[in-house]
Amino acid sequence: MADSAEQAKLPEQQQGPSKSALKKAEKQAKMAAEKAAKASKKAAVPVVGGKKTDDIIGITVPKNEDFSAWYQEVVLKSEMVEYYNEIAGFFVLRPASMYIWGVIRTWFSARIEAMGVEETSFPLFLSSKSLEKEKDHVDGFAPELAWVTKAGDKDLEVPVAIRPTSEAVMYPYYAKWIRSHRDLPLRLNQWNSVVRWEAKQTTPFLRTREFLWQEGHTAHLTEELAGKEVLEILDLYAGVYEQLLAVPVVKGRKTENEKFAGGYYTTTVEGYIPSNGRGIQGATSHCLGQNFSKMFDITVEDPNKRGEHIHVWQNSWGLSTRVIGVMVMIHGDDKGLVLPPRVARIQSIVVPVGITAKMSPEDRKNLEAKADDIAQTLKTAGIRADVDHRDGYTPAWKFNDWELRGVPLRLEFGPKDAAKEVVSFARRDTGEKGAIPLAEVTTKVPELLETIQQDMYNKAEKSFREHRIQLTDWDKVVPALDAKNVVIIPFCLEPKCEERIKELTVSTSPENELLPEGKRAPSMGMKSLCIPFEQPEGLVEGQTKCLNPECSALAKNWVMFGRSY
Template sequence: MEDVKEPSKSALKKAEKQAKFDKAKLEKKAKQLPIVGGAAKGGAAASKTSDIIGITASKEHDFPQWYQEVVLKSELIEYYTEISGFFILRPASMYIWNVIRKWFQAKIEELGVEEASFPMFLSAKSLEKEKDHVEGFAPELAWVTKAGDKDLEVPVAVRPTSEAVMYPYYSKWIRSHRDLPLRLNQWNSVVRWEAKQTTPFLRAREFLWQEGHTAHLTEELAGEEVLQILEFYAGVYEELLAVPVVRGKKTEAEKFAGGYYTTTVEGYIPSNGRGIQGATSHCLGQNFSKMFDITVEDPAEKGKHINVWQNSWGLSTRVIGVMVMIHGDDKGLVLPPRISKIQAIFIPVGLTAKMTAEEKAAHLKRVDELYETLKKAGVRSDIDTREGYTPAWKFNDWELKGVPLRIEFGPKDASNEVISYARRDTGEKGTIPIAQMTTEVPALLEKIQADMYNKAEAAFRAHRIKITKWEDVTPALDAKNVVIIPSCLQMACEDKIKELTTGRADESTDTPEAAKAPSMGMKSLCIPFEQPEGLVKGETKCLNPECQNLAESWCMYGRSY
């Protein structure tokens, strides 16, 4: 890594000039964008960026504002103004979530997991049984203290997770080793009354998720399922959302409270260099079965009772936010075809005032026929025949909503027996013969899916840096990387690493990236299953300069959500 130097006066002036230029550019862009409602025709300037249809913030220069605009204006969410911290998931979001749900549900059913539904309230008595586990949720618990105008004799909490709701009944239902494995999953919402600033999908006071809770006879059987579920989670990200993840195990400091060990899939957000937890699959060991007295007679030794081994695993609507942050651009959403409600949008073009009513009707009828043909071929399609909007306006609108493929069809296309297309992910344009449309359009959609994944995977690989010198850590973080370092995996050491890397990012550099880098310290993300070479147990020292321990493994660290 290069030595850090003091910024020169010329560099500071250059940075100031660039900042003014960026601001002026964004303001100019905002004035050029169409306005909602009647103002669009009159050309009046919008009073707020929320009144402007297009995206006004730059993903590169104002990532938080960009993200807020994209999820709102692409109609993924609406803010629930009655109570702060809650969001309405609109049909576009629910479609994505339901695709994930169907895919994942089919996978877990093959394992013998059954669906259940437990009440959303839990008692203080149940919480007391697992107080060590619930301690981390205590500040976020929402309590119901009244029914009508009467105080409840015993207040009840809205579930932040369901162990305390479900496990008393596991104790009741599991009487013999023949009742094992017991595998239940539920799709529900949970409430965690976040004190921090909330963000759509990433941090909300109520969110949708699935939570699986299973019981097994042995540690080996429980461990086998933990990894099976983790691979399903990786599949949700990689196969459906085109998002690469690192599979690994959480350190003791970061594992699920009260659990035996936690496995995880970890993502990466290129725009700010932060890591983000994607989903977790926990082996709870026998900790909870001891709390809730879930035992069976040992089949190997009559008369002896043993506690069952338990797992829990969960995936939430956070996945949608991760997908948006990775693939979106300054035009709005970019959706992978496999989860997009509309994969191809037909837009009739070239309908001029010189054309007769009969000619226009014949052309639109041909578009309908093409749409029906593509629909029968299994492509989720639609036609934009809205009146009063130009084709260019429609192009921008569908780009904002992230539809993977735009198909234009005009009189020239008709005479050439082709359709014209534009890819949302790359902007690449081309034509496809109508006779080959039913095979080439599905193939193109699969190519878009693969290209989106490969682009994101290349970015993650390039920014996952193996480091063996402590002085290289902060510059690597400031360059928007996550780092893989030799670690002793001790809790005290992790706390110290976070402390040593906390503070303003290197303010002596003259790059805009450094000036905007987060001030948080890095924390462990996971111990990757894919371990780099170069660490020798018993010889390689932990990278923390204030730690004298030897390294146990390579551990991935980073600034994180």
Template sequence: MASLETVLSSLAKLSVAEPTVVAHAAAGSDAEWTAAVAAAGAAEPYELTKTLVLKPKTAKSAAVVPIVVVALAATRTSTSVVSKALSAKDARLATAELVQETFGIAPGEVSAFSVTEEIAGKVRLAVDAKLAAAPVVGVRAGADKTAFTTGAAVVAYLKALGEVAEIDFDAAPAPAPAAAPSGAAAAAKAAAEAAKIDGAALVGITVSKEGNFPGWYQQVLTKGDMLDYYDVSGCYIMKPASYSIWEKIQAWFDGHIKALGVQNSYFPMFVSSKVLEKEKDHVEGFAPEVAWVTRAGSTELEEPIAIRPTSETVMYPYYAKWIRSHRDLPLKLNQWNSVVRWEFKHPQPFLRTREFLWQEGHTAFLTREEAETEVMQILDLYSRVYTDLLAVPVVKGRKTEKERFAGGLFTATTEGYIPATGRGIQGATSHCLGQNFSKMFGITVEDPNNEGQKINVWQNSWGLSTRVIGVMVMIHGDNKGLVLPPRIAQYQVVLVPCGLTSSTTEEQRKAIIGGVLDMEAELKKAGVRAIADVRDNYSPGWKFSEWELRGVPLRLEYGPKDHKNQQVLGVRRNTGAKNTVARAELAAAVPALLEEIQAELYAKAKASMDSHIIRVTDWKDFVPALNQKNLVQIPWCGVEECEDEIKEKSARQEMGEEEEDSRAPSMGAKSLCIPFDQPAGIVAGETKCASCGRDAIQWCMFGRSY
């Protein structure tokens, strides 16, 4: 297949405007491709194309010359019409083997741009007669990209490679009229139309956060240059913009845990089935998600090897080996690694991915008190990652028995809130494992207070993953793209030269560009992550939109008037507010502005979360509160059976007030946490559970969640 760069180069030689390339989920079949392009929010109107590879009936002694037909996807492409137009005998769809032999790719991935000069010499080319008149068409440019250009450009591209026949498929019998769309389908189509942003360009966000949240989220990540799709479903490429955020979180958290005496280490990603199955409760919780290696080359392994979904069973056999005395305690290890969890069907970037980056800490103590103290120390650090770095508010609490970590004693958690969907989301968890794992793996020491007696150590595990990036994006992003908190943004400031026209003298141009570069250096020296955009092939307006899309917190504009007045115009990404800053005060003023932006982002998110945590004491008010996109705190009895009933009773009915998003399940409410900060109002023996009527013992927060 011709590379995208080759195609673009060929089109440029034909004096054709460069196509707009849209990234989307990897797709195989045409149906998958259509859905992926729609989910990516490509601006309409457009028509997708299809490419057929046909094999005419050929004498056994003759070489097969495949027929390649490029048509509009909506065109009814009859093979009999192709056969008649090209005087070919009984042309049929080519086998996958023939397509692979001709193009080197699967049939579902072939497009007009798969045809190279070499391939054109081996096939016959034909196009739909209506293709050239189509104003905007989408052509596959790989499994996960689509190029949008004119139909005439596609035809010109093919004609530059060889002779192309035009086929009028309207000569074929008209198909029977399609059935009218169902009410549900019509409603879904209307909702999709309403979610589109009027006048949005393909390079920008084309659907609104409020109207099509899943489509918005996908676009804001790909167009904001945070990630790209990989050809293994559920896996994604973290580009520098997102990975740099993870690096900043990593550096901050790593420094704080080292201050607590934690050391970094690394254990292999593989775990034998015997070891993994040693802790039955733990394995049962992860069993559906475990990926297994069963073969090396062409040889079946004698024993399958699991890829770690988490590392308790990887590490603890060695804790038993290393911890021989109470003097070896505490043992505090952490590792920065990736894990694989394969169970779910609907992956979402950063939120649910089949491989993700995280840190996992595993510690061992002599006493329960020491272990429980550390659980809360780590939870406080996790809370600060969200509040101090990502400007995201969280509720700290304890998971119910039903929701605690499999095999653990109790789980402490941070819970966030996504305003656009009204759903809760687990932020990070810190688990007290008790002595369960130490009993299973034989991690014992001699009791220093009772000579000759062995006791099991107390253990914790705690983890924070790249999910934090997805949470941040969903909370702060808007219909222009990403909105990044300054403390974690790859670039905190972008400097853009403005006001340069054809009448600008070379001396003026050098002064403006030089001033921008000088300010970039000055800001970097002051510890600000700044970048000067001095590209001369894009207008200032284009640059403004691009950097807004990428979420840079502060834009500094510098033109001839600014140069004359020795000032610069600052524009905040989060509010659009403008501030004039004197050049002499730049190094001091910009860091202060960035801290203001950080504080504004947190304050806005905190106000939104606080206004959507509702306390309810009567069940009749519970589901209506949920349906108003709230998290709901209720007096609760703590009984698991009641927890299950709440989830079942609150399952969303088809009321038509919100389009369902299967990738962010909106089933009944689940318990999010028992907040540590308990509201007043629970009177022992008097206050009743809002769901079942038993005596309430605490407030518990429920919500629909990711």
């Protein structure tokens, strides 16, 4: 199955790479690793420790000047990832990232378990013989498939591949386990990592050679039952983005060109990155139809026709750690991360302030103890809170550090606050400041965190809505793309027409080329993102033409196009 990152395809040559190809690949990997190591050394300037002044080394590249460099700097300095310098294209996911992934996993697992999905774990290796069974489906995966050819100093008789996805690993056992329609539905999900040896430049979370995901694989008796589950899962994926990450998405169906290879149809949630105007695929839920059950001979006796056998209907669906990168790109700013409260490991940080050299040890101890009490009161109320008692750092330095890490709410408590029996607050998302009576922190802080969560979503949703432009004039398409929009246009759904649209929409804007690299809109041609389930009005059946000026066919749907990741 294809993940929310991108579709990959399996090998054409099933016997593994040649020795010369391996040698060449090793040389390229070594060069890439050296380059990544230099970049990491240059970018990973320490932000915590060693600095005791207010001139903290924070984010040095403005988001609107060089978006790519800004993003790399944010995920490194906020301690979300680290370069894995041993092998190019791999990254270490640090606790800050894994906490977010853990929240997503817990939320999603609870909901699919309620649907009857069970957890499983299959091996990460598959043989070339297994891949041969689905060769037609996976024909283009070859460049991204990682092969193991040796065990110790001995060559393997049959090379084994590291899974890029698990159909070929799992489905032979579906054929073994499913004997009767009473065994249906079979619904399994696994949380694992997969390897796709990207040849292109890798980017933390968005394009990596190994990534974490969940992959669900299910079998059903009928098309109707399979289709019902496809949409249920898609709604859950939208929930991950919108309810947890405060990221708006558009739900829809992929065109034939963009659907999962070998599947019957693909549904998707699509996001939008305002800083560069690119669309981004969020997660996909596929109806595989009976294509794979025919490949792997997964059949049951037809309950309505005794003695006859039918192939089961299958689905697959996946969500990857790409979601974290999307969240960072949309909400982050020039100070660093901006985390939605529902996924933040620390929702509120208490920072003691107003401690001076003239303050008596007893007064300082009392102030710090009261700060601890505030944090404990919040924890008792279900808020993930902590206190920053680090010595040798000024409050301003601490403020900058917690802003870099994206903590949603900062609470400041000093002698003046104690006298007024309040705690001062500062919102990470807007910078808004105010005060909360100490007697009301258990109600006001949760309310404020929920307000922050909703405001972050509203801001992102407004931006996405304003940059989804509905067009019926072809001449306005490329200018709209150059202005960092995605477009919704009448489209005939023909694959060849879609390919031509991509060629026709490559930007040649001289103004765009004159801008600094970080400020340019993407110049590649647009591709279809999805056929939105919510169709705009205005398309007249039998009358509205496809917007491609070279196409004479009638439009079948409004389709969202954009330059995308």
